[in-house]
Amino acid sequence: MRESVNASLPEPLGIDRLDTPIGTALLVTDCKGVLCALDWEGYESRMRELLRLQHGAVVLREGPAPREIKAALSAYFNGELNSLCAIKWRLAGTAFQRKVWTALTEIPPGTTVSYGALAAHLGAPKAMRAVGHANGANPISVVIPCHRLIGADGSLVKYGGGLERKRWLLAHEGVRLSSARRRS
Template identity: 70%
Template sequence: MADRKTPKRTKTPQTFNLDRLTTPIGVALLVTDDDGALRALDWDDYEGRMLDLLRLQYGAVTLRDDRAPRDLSRALSGYFKGDLDRLTEIRWRVAGTPFQQKVWHALPKIPCGTTMSYGALAARLKAPNAMRAVGHANGSNPISVVLPCHRLIGANGSLVKYGGGLERKRWLLRHEGVEV
């Protein structure tokens, strides 16, 4: 559930909270703001990439160790235990270009248990020639799993690129009932 207070790009230093959640596919890093909205979700073995994405979107970022809101942790744990609809309960906020925001807000509209090609998403966004731009925006998605970039696949049905590694992408799709 997108939080309608989507921030604009700013270079004002930002401080966010960082928590960790053990999942079947590794330790997830949960970055939240003081309002409890999720700002980033990535994997501990990709922490450097996550920090780079946060800096691109927000400028200087400081992460302080603090617990994620209970409802966020419960929703994510529920998803990983098989209650796939729990992702819709999560409040999130993203910064980014207008086009990135368009892509990121479209990702949760891809139904769980289905996939879509980059070209199909570009067409859905009324930018049919923007397949590569969709791919770049998808690759810059700061909120893995919740903004389900893993549901985007190649036009030929192949699994292509996933910031958390193709094995995680394969696991997430199988978890959601997609045969890959």
């Protein structure tokens, strides 16, 4: 179940960590155990800023993420690519951002889509940059698979957690990247 809201989160949010093959993931959940953010250690300030922009002032307190979230993420990193569908998440953001984020979840594992193709799919073929900005404002990495967006020429472009992580995630999902597509 996914919930898209455009309201502040008055309750404190819990922050937990999960070791993955590509680094320690930061998991932020609300009082109902719904995922509100997933980012990488070393990018916590960016994650906090995205939470602030989307929800207003939030308080993060150390606390365990639900076992179901950790289990689904661990299963994904162990090769069960569709396990992420079981994770409940909650977003704020603009209507356009939420539309982009929802569309990202419809891109199957092992598949990439260009920014332009996603813009066209959304009925706004000239909104490639807006799609890029919305993609960059995604607070829930991996689960909302922003790593599946690539440049029109097949090149890897921008990933909030670093291009090496994006490369790893795509390879993990079975995407074959040619040397021309591996430009940083």
